[in-house]
Structure formats: structure tokens, C-alpha cells
Amino acid sequence: MATGVSIENVSFGYGGALVLNDVSLSIEPGEYFCFLGPSGSGKTTLLRLLAGFGTPSKGRIVIGGKDVTYLPPWERNLGMVFQSYALWPHMTVAKNVAFGLERRKLPRTEIGRKVAAALERVGLSHLADRRPSQLSGGQQQRVALARTLVIEPSVLLLDEPLSNLDAKLRTEMRVELKRLQRELGITTIYVTHDQEEANAAAERIAVLDGGRIQQIGSPVDMYDHPATRFVAAFLGTANLVEGKIEGGRFLADGIVLDGINAPSGRACVSIRPQHIAVQASGTGLPGVVEEREFLGETTRYRIKAGGHRLIVDEPHRRDTEPREVGAMVGLAVDIKQISILRD
Amino acid sequence: MANTATIPSAPLSARLGASPAQIAAVALVALFLLAFLIVPIVRVIQIAFTGLDGGFSLVHFGDFFQTTLLRESFWNSIYTASMTVVVASIIAVPLATIISRFRFRGAALIHTLGVIPLVMPPFVGAVAMQLIYGRNGSVNLLLHDWFGFRIPFMEGLNGVIFVEAVHYFPFILLNLSAALSNIDSAMEESAQNLGASGFALFRKIVFPLALPGYVAGAALVFVKVFDDLATPLLLSVTNMLAPQAYLRITSVGIADPQGYVISVIMIACALATIGLSQLALRGRDFSTQQRGGGGLSRRKLGKSGTILATAFVIVTLLIVLSPHIGILLLSFGTVWSFAVLPDGYTLAHYATIAHEAGPYITNTLLYCGLAGFIDIVLASVIAYVVLRTRLKGRHLVEQMAMAAIAIPGLVLGIGLLRTYYDVHLPMTGEPLATFWGMLVIAYAVRRLPYALVSAKAALHQLHVHLEEAAESLGAGKFTTLTRIVVPLMTGGLLAGFVTSFATAAVELSATLILVTRPPDAPISYGIYVYMQAAAGRGPGAALGVLAVLVVAIATFLSYRFAERERDLKSREGVF
Numbered sequence: 029m030a031t032g033v034s035i036e037n038v039s040f041g042y043g044g045a046l047v048l049n050d051v052s053l054s055i056e057p058g059e060y061f062c063f064l065g066p067s068g069s070g071k072t073t074l075l076r077l078l079a080g081f082g083t084p085s086k087g088r089i090v091i092g093g094k095d096v097t098y099l100p101p102w103e104r105n106l107g108m109v110f111q112s113y114a115l116w117p118h119m120t121v122a123k124n125v126a127f128g129l130e131r132r133k134l135p136r137t138e139i140g141r142k143v144a145a146a147l148e149r150v151g152l153s154h155l156a157d158r159r160p161s162q163l164s165g166g167q168q169q170r171v172a173l174a175r176t177l178v179i180e181p182s183v184l185l186l187d188e189p190l191s192n193l194d195a196k197l198r199t200e201m202r203v204e205l206k207r208l209q210r211e212l213g214i215t216t217i218y219v220t221h222d223q224e225e226a227n228a229a230a231e232r233i234a235v236l237d238g239g240r241i242q243q244i245g246s247p248v249d250m251y252d253h254p255a256t257r258f259v260a261a262f263l264g265t266a267n268l269v270e271g272k273i274e275g276g277r278f279l280a281d282g283i284v285l286d287g288i289n290a291p292s293g294r295a296c297v298s299i300r301p302q303h304i305a306v307q308a309s310g311t312g313l314p315g316v317v318e319e320r321e322f323l324g325e326t327t328r329y330r331i332k333a334g335g336h337r338l339i340v341d342e343p344h345r346r347d348t349e350p351r352e353v354g355a356m357v358g359l360a361v362d363i364k365q366i367s368i369l370r371d
Numbered sequence: 372m373a374n375t376a377t378i379p380s381a382p383l384s385a386r387l388g389a390s391p392a393q394i395a396a397v398a399l400v401a402l403f404l405l406a407f408l409i410v411p412i413v414r415v416i417q418i419a420f421t422g423l424d425g426g427f428s429l430v431h432f433g434d435f436f437q438t439t440l441l442r443e444s445f446w447n448s449i450y451t452a453s454m455t456v457v458v459a460s461i462i463a464v465p466l467a468t469i470i471s472r473f474r475f476r477g478a479a480l481i482h483t484l485g486v487i488p489l490v491m492p493p494f495v496g497a498v499a500m501q502l503i504y505g506r507n508g509s510v511n512l513l514l515h516d517w518f519g520f521r522i523p524f525m526e527g528l529n530g531v532i533f534v535e536a537v538h539y540f541p542f543i544l545l546n547l548s549a550a551l552s553n554i555d556s557a558m559e560e561s562a563q564n565l566g567a568s569g570f571a572l573f574r575k576i577v578f579p580l581a582l583p584g585y586v587a588g589a590a591l592v593f594v595k596v597f598d599d600l601a602t603p604l605l606l607s608v609t610n611m612l613a614p615q616a617y618l619r620i621t622s623v624g625i626a627d628p629q630g631y632v633i634s635v636i637m638i639a640c641a642l643a644t645i646g647l648s649q650l651a652l653r654g655r656d657f658s659t660q661q662r663g664g665g666g667l668s669r670r671k672l673g674k675s676g677t678i679l680a681t682a683f684v685i686v687t688l689l690i691v692l693s694p695h696i697g698i699l700l701l702s703f704g705t706v707w708s709f710a711v712l713p714d715g716y717t718l719a720h721y722a723t724i725a726h727e728a729g730p731y732i733t734n735t736l737l738y739c740g741l742a743g744f745i746d747i748v749l750a751s752v753i754a755y756v757v758l759r760t761r762l763k764g765r766h767l768v769e770q771m772a773m774a775a776i777a778i779p780g781l782v783l784g785i786g787l788l789r790t791y792y793d794v795h796l797p798m799t800g801e802p803l804a805t806f807w808g809m810l811v812i813a814y815a816v817r818r819l820p821y822a823l824v825s826a827k828a829a830l831h832q833l834h835v836h837l838e839e840a841a842e843s844l845g846a847g848k849f850t851t852l853t854r855i856v857v858p859l860m861t862g863g864l865l866a867g868f869v870t871s872f873a874t875a876a877v878e879l880s881a882t883l884i885l886v887t888r889p890p891d892a893p894i895s896y897g898i899y900v901y902m903q904a905a906a907g908r909g910p911g912a913a914l915g916v917l918a919v920l921v922v923a924i925a926t927f928l929s930y931r932f933a934e935r936e937r938d939l940k941s942r943e944g945v946f
Contacts, residue, residue: 079843101842108843114836118858127854128844172840179844 030057030215031092031182033078038087040073047073049239050087055217055232060209062218062230066262069236075185075219079108092182102131107181111188113172115160121147121171122156128179146178147171149208166197173205177212184209184216190225202228223263227251235259254367260298267299267338268369282334283313287363296369301328301341303365306351311358317351333359389762390848397756397768400749404771407812411786412638412778418789419631431628435636441615441629445636448612451531452596456543456589458536462687463543463588469680471551474671477684484684484691485541485548490923492877492895493538494601495915496694498902500534501525501606502707503697509711530606535596537691542595543588550584551577583652590648594641598779601879601895605902612637613781617883620785625792634782641777695919701912720909728914730890731897735876735921738807738893742814743871746822747864749815754826755856759835769823776820783813784884805887813881818871825870829863830856862932869929873922894918 033055040048048070055061063071076082078089080101088097096104115124122143129139147153150170160168169189176184189205190198206229209216220226226233227247235242235250235258243255254260257268271280273295278285285297305312306329315333326341327350340359342350351357389397422428435441466485470478503509504524511521524533554577600613609618616633623630702720704713753772756765775783791804803809833856841851879895886892889900894914901911 079839081839081842100847101839102845102847104843105845106843108840110836110840112834112836114834114840116837116840116855116859127841127846131845131850175840175844 030213032057033183033215033217034090035074035078036088036090038074038077038084038089040070040077040082040084047239048077048084051236051239051241052087053234053241053244055215058213058215060206060216060218060229060231062220062226062233063236064220064223064226064233064262065236065242066221068238070239071219071221071236072187074236075108075187075217078183078217079106079185080104105179105181106183106185107176107179108185109169109172109176109187109189111191113160113168113192115168115171115175117160120157120159121152121163124160124171125175125178128175132179142178146174149177150174165193166201169193169201173208177208177214182215184214186216186218188220189218190220190222198225205229227263235262237262252367254298254369257296257298257369260367260369265301265339267301267304267336268296269299269336269338270294270296273368280334281336283336285361285363285366288368290368298367298369299338299361300365301339302326302343303362304338304340305360305362306331306340306342307358307360309356309358312360313358315357315359317353317355317357320350320353322350331357331359389756389760389765392848393756393760394762396752397762397765400752401768401771403749404768404816407787408775408778408783408816409771411783411790414790415631415634415782415786416638418628419635421628431632435629435632438629440610441633444610444612444615447528447610448597449640451528451535451611452593454528454532455535455539455596456592458532459540459543459592460585460589462536462540462690463547464585465683466687467544467547467551469684471548473676473680475677475680477681480688481544481684484688485544486926487695488538488691489541490873490926491538491695491698491915491919492601492879493534493599494605494879494895495877495898495918496538496698497530497534497602497605498908499694499697499701499912500537501530502701503693504533505530507708512711525606527608528611531596531603531608531611534602534606534694535592535599537694539592539595542591543585546584546588546591547581548584550581553584554580586648586651590644593644594777597640597644598637598781598880600781600883601899604883605899613779613880616781616785620788620884625789630785631789634779634785637779637782638777641779645777698912698915698919701908702916704909707908720913723910724913724917727910728894728897728917731892731894731914732917734807734891735893735895735918738811738814739872739875741811742818742875743822743868745811745815746818746871747826747868749819750822750826750867751830751860751864753823754830758827758830759838772823773820775816778817780813780817780878780880780882781884783817784881787813787881788884804885807891810882810885810891810893813885814871814875814878817878817881818875821874822867822871825863825867826860829860829867832863833859862935865932866929869925869932873925873929876921876925877918894921 035051035053038048038051039046051070051074063074065071073082077084078091080096080099080103083098088095090096091104091106115121116127119127125143125146126139129142134142143156144153147156150173152167152170152174155163155167155171160171163171169192173189186205190201193201202225205218218226218229230247232244232246233250234244237258243250243259245253250259251263254263254266260266260268269278269280269283271278271283271294273279273288273290273292275292276286276288278288278295278297313333315331315338317329318332318337319330321328322344324344326343329340329342329351331338331340338359344350419431420427420429422430435445466481469475470481475481501508505511506521506523506525508525510524515521523529598613600617603609603611603614604617608614612633616630616637619627619630619633700713701707703716703718705715705717705719707713749772753765753769756762757769787809788804791809792802794803795801796803796806837859838851838855841855842848846854876893877895879899882893882896883899886896889896892900895918898911898914898918901907901914
């Protein structure tokens with residue numbers, strides 16, 4: 029029933045500049061998949077190529093086993109929800125939702141029934157005769173969703189769907205999107221720059237940067253095992269330390285880590301702030317506190333150790349005083365939690 | 372359609388950047404512009420530079436500058452256009468300052484002042500102003516009676532300058548006050564915060580930020596006056612370039628090279644003015660960098676300031692309204708000569724035009740309606756191709772259409788006449804150039820730049836997502852166009868249509884050249900013909916009042932359409 033998507037070696041550029049560079053990935057039928065990346069990473073362009081707005085300069089796109097690379101958007105039967113919602117201001121809510129069904133030449137009575145059901149599903153039956161301009165942002169979002177789902181698309185494409193909502197609505201819609209996706213079992217591709225949104229919803233994430241895929245995996249997998257500096261720094265906070273590995277030891281300017289199980293040579297390790305413990309001076313790596321911020325659950329320090337400034341989070345316990353700026357401390361790194369990055 | 376799905380290579384349309392239908396449409400537009408704008412203008416230029424032996428030569432330009440009358444005409448045109456800018460600035464700059472720098476109760480009045488003259492072309496008011504400000508006009512009669520002197524408002528070039536300035540100062544007023552209201556009060560305040568005040572503040576902050584608006588308005592006034600044919604003709608001033616070109620072509624004949632030389636000089640001057648104003652403003656268009664704005668903080672006017680401002684506004688209002696009042700009096704007056712006001716009042720002139728002027732009115736409705744329709748079709752096609760496709764050469768077509776802005780109506784008329792005089796209509800054998808359809812084409816070509824600007828603005832406001840949403844829901848390009856794009860552009864297109872219609876209705880430069888038979892003539896020609904004879908002034912004025920009403924109603928409608936469109940867009944919510 030659900031449809032798989034396969035992107036094979038796709039490149040795309042505007043006059044010389046490559047927006048997408050040899051992107052390949054495959055999405056399972058029924059999967060909730062997320063393209064995550066900063067602005068300019070190519071994530072929205074990739075989604076638009078799937079929808080048919082633009083043609084890859086190289087590579088092909090296969091949806092449900094069919095090569096759609098050169099198929100115009102109107103023959104793809106994909107549902108795209110736009111960041112701006114793109115509701116037509118000159119049509120009522122019901123007319124907006126009916127549009128796709130009219131193009132499919134369904135009988136009138138069936139269109140009426142389906143439109144009513146779609147609005148029911150997003151809880152907007154009572155607003156069918158309103159104009160989009162009379163709706164709130166959240167309501168417009170739901171209409172856009174209903175208009176897309178009513179045509180029973182093979183894949184649902186969501187372009188930054190929550191970015192125009194306020195914080196409270198955003199959480200609400202996130203849960204609702206997930207519920208709808210589970211109920212319908214529809215393959216869904218979600219584009220966002222917000223790692224929290226991606227982590228909360230997606231089964232798998234593709235992190236994009238500079239038009240290339242950096243890593244594909246589940247949210248937990250990528251947080252625990254980032255493959256590149258970009259992924260390590262983009263998902264959560266990480267200390268990236270450049271150095272070399274020699275006979276099971278990682279050596280950098282003023283930092284030595286023992287018990288590293290990796291081949292010798294130049295390397296970069298990623299250490300999360302919560303995986304460094306602050307101890308009394310004289311134990312572990314010597315360091316000096318340069319700054320501190322009390323954040324509630326934790327105190328975040330910037331500690332100079334050798335030639336590096338490390339971010340260290342210490343869990344806060346009641347009635348303990350954070351360490352003073354200028355204090356000498358010892359740092360203990362949990363070796364089992366660090367990642368060695370390949371690039 | 373379905374079988375294209377299986378072809379595994381990029382279709383031709385993807386490589387060309389547009390669909391075959393789009394390419395065909397834009398090709399037709401390009402052909403139209405080529406035939407009715409580019410070829411006629413190239414023809415004019417070519418003739419001006421062709422010597423007696425048929426080769427390239429500057430001999431006609433040599434003749435031009437050796438002929439005293441023509442040399443004098445050239446300097447007169449430059450002088451008149453420059454002085455009009457000066458006089459218009461004297462009216463417009465204080466008004467713009469009052470509304471944007473001070474809290475003034477009559478601000479709405481000033482805004483109205485800025486629109487009134489635009490609904491009446493200068494040539495319509497010219498005769499009325501002669502009666503009010505002429506040597507034996509109302510004002511000078513009163514001055515002479517009371518103080519024993521006269522002011523030569525209307526003597527020779529003064530008359531042209533005065534009439535044109537009163538009609539065209541709104542271009543400076545509108546552009547300048549737009550620029551002033553774009554200046555964020557925070558910019559002024561931050562300068563004050565840093566220690567600037569008074570004249571330093573004006574010189575360093577306000578003046579440079581307002582300059583682009585002023586220069587744009589002033590350049591427009593210069594070009595309009597330089598190109599105007601009808602006003603000098605009606606004031607019997609012939610020693611200017613446009614009247615000389617017209618008289619050469621109509622009296623000496625279509626083969627006289629001096630008509631073409633003058634045309635080339637007029638194009639060159641228009642281009643030079645536009646070019647110079649853009650050069651002066653390069654890197655100075657700050658409008659896009661300023662968000663919001665909201666204008667300078669308005670200060671309170673003191674008592675003497677209020678009196679001074681009020682007096683200035685009232686005097687300006689009286690002067691600005693005088694051609695309108697004059698034309699109204701003239702249309703109802705019996706005899707008006709050597710008198711402050713007409714001797715008596717009558718409806719006879721209106722009866723005369725009701726009886727005689729029917730064809731003028733129906734011709735105007737037909738020609739200008741057709742021209743407006745052609746304009747919005749051409750403008751929509753160009754706007755769509757420019758903004759929504761990646762077709763190579765699309766900007767060239769746009770530039771061709773916009774080029775009409777630098778071509779005086781008179782010159783376009785001469786070019787069309789010369790190019791199509793030898794082309795004969797298949798049925799009647801009449802030269803294409805004198806066929807009434809040529810007038811429609813001339814109007815359409817001249818107004819196309821303005822229609823294009825409104826079509827582009829209308830399409831620009833339409834987020835491309837609205838079209839893509841339709842396509843992704845299964846609508847092809849054509850359905851998307853008819854169901855989404857056209858309905859959402861209607862307001863903007865209607866506004867464009869009405870603007871084209873209204874300005875074409877009172878155009879007289881190309882009209883004078885291209886109309887050969889009175890039955891084919893539009894209302895502007897009718898006004899001109901009536902106004903030339905003293906006995907015809909009454910009916911001419913009545914016809915003028917009618918034309919002003921048509922333009923005023925059309926302008927109002929266009930404003931309403933644009934307004935409604937803005938409402939629709941602004942109620943769209945987040946986007």
C-alpha cells in the first residue's frame with residue numbers, strides 16, 4: 029500500500045553553483061523520514077525535486093518503483109504542504125480542499141463527501157465556507173494538510189510545516205502530524221532546520237549540508253555516533269578536538285586520552301559536554317575555568333585545557349556552589365562516550 | 372500526456388526553460404513589438420542618417436544646426452523643459468515638505484492637489500489658462516484695473532512653461548513625498564542622538580535620502596514637457612522641437628528629412644535624461660534597504676508657520692484648479708473675451724457636442740478599449756514569462772516593451788506612418804498607416820510599459836507556492852493559469868487596463884500624426900480641432916470636460932481595483 033522513494037545520484041545546480049551534489053538515499057514505504065540541515069543545505073531543493081518542481085541535472089528519482097525524474101508535478105500524485113501553506117485566497121476552505129479532487133474528475137457527490145471527511149479529520153468542518161484570510165495560522169495549516177491528504181497522495185511532502193506557528197501550536201501540530209501519519213500509514217518526508225522537530229518525529233533523518241548528505245540514521249543513532257564534524261556539532265553540542273592517535277592514545281595540544289581503540293593517524297574526536305566530569309585539581313586533565321553559566325539543571329563551564337577551550341556541563345545539586353572563574357580543576361573524559369570522526 | 376512519462380530524458384521544454392505554448396505566446400509578443408516599435412524607430416533613425424546619395428551621412432544634422440529656426444527650437448525645448456522643472460519644483464517641494472515634515476490639517480487637501488492635474492492633460496487646459504492668465508485674461512485685467520500693470524504669464528514660452536508646470540508638478544510631489552515618507556524617523560532620531568540637528572541634519576540625512584525621489588520626478592517632468600506637442604501648438608508656439616517635427620511632416624511632407632532628424636534628437640534627449648537621472652542615482656536607491664519607514668517625525672507648525680503654509684496651499688490650489696475652472700466656465704460660457712468672466716451662461720455647447728461629437732466619443736471608447744485590452748494581454752504574457760520561466764531572451768522582450776517609455780508619441784507616430792504608408796490593406800487598398808487600427812497599435816505600444824509594470828507587480832505579489840500547490844494537486848499549467856493565476860491577478864490587470872485606457876483617451880501626439888480623416892478621430896483630436904477656432908472653444912471645452920470626467924472616473928476605478936486587490940492580499944494572514 030505505502031510507497032517507497034529512491035533518490036539515485038541526484039545533482040542539481042543553478043548556473044554553475046551546485047545546490048545538490050550526488051545525493052542518494054532510499055526511503056522505506058510508510059516511513060516518517062526527515063531532511064534536516066541549515067538554510068542553504070539543499071534540503072528544500074531536494075524536496076521540490078521529489079515534487080517535480082525542477083529537474084535534476086544528473087541522477088534519477090524513483091517513486092513506487094516508477095522513474096518520475098521527468099514527470100511534471102501534476103502527474104506525480106504526491107501531496108506537498110508548503111511552508112507558506114499556499115491556500116488560494118479567492119476560494120473558500122471547502123473549494124481549496126476540493127480542488128485536487130475536481131482535477132481528478134470525481135463525481136460531485138463524492139467530492140462533497142471526501143471534502144467533508146478531510147475537514148472532519150483536521151477538525152475544521154465548521155469553517156468550510158470561510159476564506160483562508162479569515163483563519164488563524166494554525167487553522168490555515170490544517171486546511172493545507174486536508175487539501176493535500178484528500179487526494180490520497182502516495183507520499184506526503186512537508187516543507188518546514190511548523191515554522192510559521194507559535195511555540196505552543198508547534199508542539200500541538202507536531203503531535204497531530206505524527207498521529208495522522210500513523211493512522212494513514214503514508215510515507216512522509218519532512219523538511220526542517222530544527223533538530224528538535226526532526227528528533228521528535230522522524231524514524232530516520234538525513235542530515236544535509238552544502239548540498240551533500242552528511243549522514244543518514246535514526247535520531248538516537250546519529251546523536252550517539254555522528255559520522256562527521258558537521259553532524260556532531262549540528263545535533264546537540266559537541267567539543268571537537270583535532271589531534272592524532274598513536275598506539276591507542278589520542279594526543280592533542282594539552283589533552284591526552286587513553287584507551288582509544290582506533291588505527292593510528294590524524295583524527296578528530298567529538299566529546300559531548302555532559303561526558304566530561306569536573307574534579308578537584310591534580311586529577312585527570314588540568315584545566316582552568318574561564319567562564320560559567322548557571323542553566324538550572326546544569327552549570328555550563330568553558331574550561332581551558334592545554335590549547336583547547338572545552339564546554340563542560342556539570343549536573344547541579346542543591347546547595348552546591350559552582351566553581352569560580354579562574355579556579356584550577358581536573359577533567360575526566362568518559363572514553364566510552366566519545367566519537368572518533370572520519371573526515 | 373501520459374506517454375511522456377515513460378520517456379527517460381529531459382523534455383525539450385525543460386532544456387529551453389519554458390513550455391511550447393509559452394514560447395509561442397512570447398514569440399508573438401516579440402513579433403508585435405518588432406513590427407510596431409523597433410522597426411518604425413529604426414526606420415526613423417535610418418532616414419535621419421541617410422545622405423542624399425543613399426549612404427550614411429550626417430548632412431541632415433548639419434542642416435539642422437545651420438537652420439536658425441531649428442537651432443532656436445532646440446534651445447527653446449531645452450529651456451522650456453528645464454524651466455518647467457524649476458517652476459514645478461517651486462510648487463511641489465514646499466507641498467511635499469509640509470505634508471511629510473509637519474502636522475498640518477490640510478494634508479488631505481494636498482494629497483488631492485497632487486491628483487487633480489493628472490486627470491486633465493495640459494493641452495485641454497491650455498486655452499482656458501490663456502483666458503485666465505493671458506494678456507487680456509481675467510487675472511491681468513484685474514491687475515491692470517487695480518494696480519496698472521500686467522504679468523506676462525502666458526507670453527510665448529512662458530505660457531508653455533506655466534501650463535506644463537501646473538499640470539506636471541504632481542510627478543515631483545508624488546515621488547518626493549514617497550521618498551520622504553520612506554525615511555524612517557529612527558534614521559533622523561539616530562542622527563540627532565549622535566549630535567546632528569537643524570541644517571546639518573537636513574543636509575546629511577534628509578536631503579540625500581529624499582534626493583532619489585526628487586530626481587525621478589524631475590526627470591519625468593523634463594521628458595514629458597520635452598515631448599509634448601499639443602500644448603505648444605494650442606498656445607501657438609511653434610518654435611520648439613515637437614511642433615517643428617509635426618509641421619515638417621504634415622506640411623513639407625513625409626519625405627522631409629528634418630522631421631526625422633528632430634525625432635532622433637528627441638529620442639536622444641529622452642534617453643539622455645533618463646540615463647543621467649539613473650547615473651545620478653546609481654547606488655542611491657535606498658528604498659529597498661529601508662523596512663517599514665513610516666516617515667519622519669512630524670513637527671508642530673507654529674502660528675506663523677501655519678498661516679504661511681495655509682496661504683501657500685490655498686494659492687496653489689487656486690492655480691492648480693484654474694484650468695479646470697476655466698474649462699468649465701468656457702464650456703458653459705456664451706462669449707468670454709476681454710472679460711474677467713464669461714458674459715453669460717448656456718448649455719448650447721453641450722448640445723453642440725451631443726449633436727456633433729458622437730463619433731469622437733465612440734471612436735475613443737473603441738480605440739482605447741482595444742489598446743487597453745492589447746496591453747494587458749501583452750503585459751501578462753511578458754510578466755509571466757519573465758517572472759515564472761527561465762526562457763532565454765525573456766529579458767530582451769521585456770526591455771523591448773519598456774523601450775517605448777523613451778519614445779515620444781510624436782516620433783512613434785512618424786515611424787509608424789513612414790513604415791506602413793506603403794503597405795496597403797488587402798480589401799480597401801488603403802495604406803495601413805492611415806487605417807484607424809494603427810492608432811490603436813500606437814496607443815497600445817506607448818502604454819505597454821505602464822501596463823507591464825502593473826502586471827509584474829500583480830504577478831509578483833502572487834506567491835509561486837500558490838501555483839505550485841495547484842500543480843502538485845494535479846492541475847496542469849493551463850488549469851493553474853485559468854483557475855489560480857488569472858483570478859488572483861484580475862485586480863491588478865483591471866487597474867492596468869483602466870490606466871492604459873485613461874491615458875490613451877487624452878493622448879494627442881501620435882494621434883495628430885496618424886489621424887487623416889475626421890470620422891476616424893478620437894476625442895482628443897476633436898478637442899484640438901474645436902479649440903483652434905475661437906468659435907469652437909465652447910464646444911471644445913465641453914468635450915474637454917467630458918474627457919476629464921471619463922479620465923477621472925477611470926482613474927478612480929483603477930485606484931479602487933488596486934485597493935481591492937491589496938485588501939485581498941493583506942487579509943491572507945501570515946503570508
